[in-house]
Amino acid sequence: MSASPMSDFLPVTLTVNGTAVSRMVAPRTTLADFVRTDLQLTGTHTGCEMGACGACLVLMNGEPVHSCLVFAIQADGAAIETVEGLTERGAIEDLQRAFHERNALQCGFCTPGMLVTGHAILEKGGLPDREHIRDALSGNYCRCTGYEAIVDAIERALREREGCA
């Protein structure tokens, strides 16, 4: 439990993309600002900073969460994975390829969040229908593509993984 006056810095220890990190942070620093500014991992985007757009999604202990709605100190002891981490360990290579081939990004602002949600869908496995994919993407805004291509790309990656491409 922590009572946190705004001014003091607090220690936080966590793993980010598999690497142990210890820092002092202001208690109201969001995890999004922490990874972007303190750790220079700028793949995670911040759009609305109120949980609406999904550009800031990261994995916290394996589950997608909005990094704009988690304070860095709340991630103490947690394992965080950003889109950089997923990319480096090759976890979303097929998904990224499908996004590229299907032109599922234009400006790319929403893409990190889309990839994190897409990864969560792929991890669940099976072959969810398009309705389910859209439902899972309901917290991810894209202002460019109109979603069709994104759903296509995720569907393609799902099919490939299930061996029925």
Next chain:
Amino acid sequence: MEEARAAFLAVDGDASYISGGQSLVPALAMRLQAPAVLVDLSGIADLRGVELQGETLRIGALTRHADALTHPLIARHAPLLNAAAPFVAHPAIRNRGTLGGSVSLADPASEFPAMMLAMGAQMEIFGEDGFRRVPADDYFIDLYQTALEPGDILTALYVPSVGPHHRWAFDELARRRGDYAMVGAGILAHMDGALVESARIALFSVGSTPVRAPGAEAALAGRLLDAKTIADAQRALDDDLDPPDDEHIPAAMRRHLARVLLGRLLQRLGETP
């Protein structure tokens, strides 16, 4: 828990508890709230866990929205929460948001607070005089105002377990999946075949708090669930509601939507064996 209360009270109420942060952090980001101190409840073990105690399911306040979707005890004993969960926000928010946070905040457009009413749940609160339990019917007072006093901690939700004669239905009308509903409702009915012995109906997004529908409930009690009964309940619902007139949804439209929704849910109750 005493420690959390002490931390809260030490700053003369210029504090907020934080559980999942999925409502509080946006409020801070928009500068709607600016407490000097945040007291994080998420490490308190007593606020965790889901367990059956006799005929009652104890749901710790920190139980996450996502658990309402997946926890077998919730699905079995408090199926209305399970039915409502897919409609609450989006997957990533459900991974952090807590049932206790939702019921503490008591947003009148929220699903879970209304289901507390429909299920006849009791809120367990830790405050100045230790623990107390408040029935849902006495808990919701006004807009964002509940039986929680400053410094009080909502510790658990006590939900009467459904039995073999219970039937339930939940639905909401929203513009987009995950958006707050224009109107939503849950029903828990005690039935003997097609005979409704009693029913609890709770609606949300129809006023400043979640509301019960005593008129519609009375129109159902002791009657066979047929077309006439459903029509009577729909008619009675009109007197149960006093929806606000806002620029997006006029009161008359909310009344209409509520009526349609109630009809649909009762139809469904009749169909499920």
